[in-house]
Amino acid sequence: MERKLRRDAPVVTLFSGGLDSAYLLLWLRDNGFTDIHAVSIDLAESETSDQKAELAEALGAKLHILDCQEEFARDFVAPAISAQAVYLxxxxxxxxxxxxxxxQRATELAERLGAQAVIHTANRSQNTLRRLNGALRLLNYSGLYGSPYDLEPVDRDDxxxxxxxAGVDLLKDRSVSGDSNLWCREFESGILDDPENHRVPGDLFRWSSVRAGVAPSEISIGxxxxxxxxxxxxxxTLVELIAELNQRVGAYGIGRYSGLEHLDNGEKVLELREMPAAWILLRTYRHIEAACLDAELLREKQHLEQVWVREALEGRWFGDLRLALQTFMDNCALRxxxxxxxxxxTGGADTRSIVAPRSLYLRDRERWEEQSIAAESSAHALFAPATV
Known part of the structure; x- marks a missing residue:
């Protein structure tokens, strides 16, 4: 990519404010690029706007912060809830x-600026590589795109x-890589690389640390x-609701996850995260759709949910199959x-009430049995042979 790009033409970089994206700005500056645009998509991540602005200024980039929290919740998280988007x-x-x-937003900015490239920082051990490249490809971005770390990875210490x-020491204490938004706080790499030894330092958790003296309580979700x-x-709003649930549900130590996720060629990498709102919202949704949808429809939906997850996870969010599956999920969601x-x-939650106005559940089994038998007997009598 370096040999193909003009040093005096605009380039857009994806900028989270973390170690990898900060080093990319330094790399571009040191390699003579003079029109660098760092785009940060605000999804309620941990890094503040002030931190990002300070880093971008120190590294000679023009910072663009785009607030997309509402869009993220409405157009990405809500579909994932209806699709029960859980990896394996x-x-x-x-x-x-x-x-x-x-x-999508980086592409739009690049087109407005006439930028020659959209550059990101994913490497081969990160699933982000195929998700970003896949999205940029399906969005038909006409410029160059990709990551310099794909073919030439750089060690964290370096x-x-x-x-x-270069005089930028804001990130000197980072021992892991993080990815955060209103839906999830994820940790990886550094001291958390090894599946056989990955005790997460307690201070990394912000939502799911048990609050001292927390007592059992009830919460209702509509x-x-x-x-x-x-x-x-x-x-x-969905943004407000997720933020409240992350705090209230996380206070009970709920919503921590760990697991292995596959890379392109089948190798597995460790995933560690906290998602209290997701924990309770996905379960709430399943209970309500179980009350409202026919059993055979639910069986087929459960199968298609993992197809939806596969398409999205493999970088085909804008692909025809994921979009077609979303139509099915949306039709189920209407009911x-x-x-x-x-x-x-502490450590969990139990349902106390499941209420659906157009439900298929029984509230009084004995009464239903009586009514069912009476209806069946009436039908038999209707077709009984007449007596002479």
Whole structure:
């Protein structure tokens, strides 16, 4: 990529404010690029706008921060909830959802600027590589795109040393890589590379650390036509609702996940994350759709859910099959309306009430049996031979 790009023409880089994206800005500056645009898609990540601005300025880049939280919740997280998007029953997907949105907004900015390339920082041991490249390809971006780390990876220590030598020491204490948004906080690499030894330092968890003295409590979550809309009867936007659940549910130590996820050629890498809101929302949704949808429809939906996950995870969010599957999920969601009340306790939660206005469940089995037998007897009498 370096040999093909003009040093005086605009380039767009994806910028999270972390070690990898900061080093990319340094690399571009040191290699003579003079028109660098760092685009940060605000999905409620851990790094603040001030931190990003300070880094970008120190490294000679023009920073563009685009607030996409509402769009992310509406167009990416909500479809994932309706599709029950969980990788092999191990962890809810997250970067699978954020990468296509990031690629979409970066492409739009690059086209407005007349940029010759969209550059990111994913390497071969990160699934982000195929998700970003796949999205950029399906979006028909006409410029160059990719990551210099794909063919020439750089060691974390070398990145930190190079930044420190350039007078940028804001990232010197980073021992792991992180990816955060309103839906998930994920940790990887550094001290967490090894599946056989990966104790996560407690201070990395912000949502799911058990609060001292927390007592069991109830929480009710309302869903209308497949969209979470209320907590304890209070209407909320999806962004507000997820933020509240991350705090309230996470206070009980709920929502931590670990598991292995495959790379392009079948190798597996460790995934560690905290997702309290996802934990309870996915379960709430399943309870309500179980109350509303026919059993055979649910069986087929469960099969198609993993096809949806596969297509999104492999970088085909904008592909025809994922879009067709979403139509099926959306049709099921139109009939998924109800409310679930949970009792939260340290380490878990139990349902206390499942209410759906157009439900298929029975509330009084004995009465139903009596009515069912009476109806069947009446039908038999109707067709009984007449007596002479």
């Amino acid at each position: 029953d191990l962890h809810p997907v997250s970067s699978t959802l954020s990468r296509p949105l990031i690629a 990145k930190q040393a190079a930044l420190a030598a 869903i209308e036509s497949g969209i979470p809309v209320a907590v304890d009867g209070r209407p909320m 998924t309306t109800g409310n679930v009340t949970w009792e939260l306790h």
